[in-house]
Amino acid sequence: MSIKRKVFKTEHFQKYSEHCCVPLCSASAKFNGILSFHAFPTHSDLRRQWLVNIRRDHFTITSHTRVCCRHFASDQLIEPTTLDGRRRLIKGAVPTLFEWNGYKVEPPRRSVWERTERRPELVPPDDQEEHSLTRDHDYCSVPEPSALDISASAAEDLSKDVETLRKEIQELRVQREFGLQRFAGSDTDIRFYTRYI
8 A cells, every 4th residue: 555645836835035135144034024125226326336335246136136124224224104014215225234344334534624623732730831831942042051061060970979889889799708797697618717627
């Protein structure tokens, strides 16, 4: 006895599942009912801008090609007013949020020709006098001869002090090496040097 198997046609169970065409995006409508998927615009300039933004150079757009709502800013989406309604895009909306830019849009850079005001520098009241003096430079000034004499004599005094300190250090080294204090810590050294042969 043979068992008859019932054969189902696959086309009854296949429902077209929308996928996002943006690279590195794995959004699919198959298991996600929250995301909305939007078709490419018919206007050629706007369509070209979409292709540039999603980084697809030689891409064939079909009637099933979609971009998910995660790539649009919230101000470009029109939320549905009813439960059965669909999320729509405003006119001229362009996808700008992607994985490669961290799903955020940086503000546009200012032009080179735009002038911006700098914040004033905050200087503590104690340093204001010093700060005002250091701002003004006089590169043509020559120091007074008396100032040079004073600094030269101060340098001589310092060099004399350094020389006397070097002599004191040398004397301390000699005392440490040849004094009796070096034997105070070692009984074996005292026995060695005081023993009669």
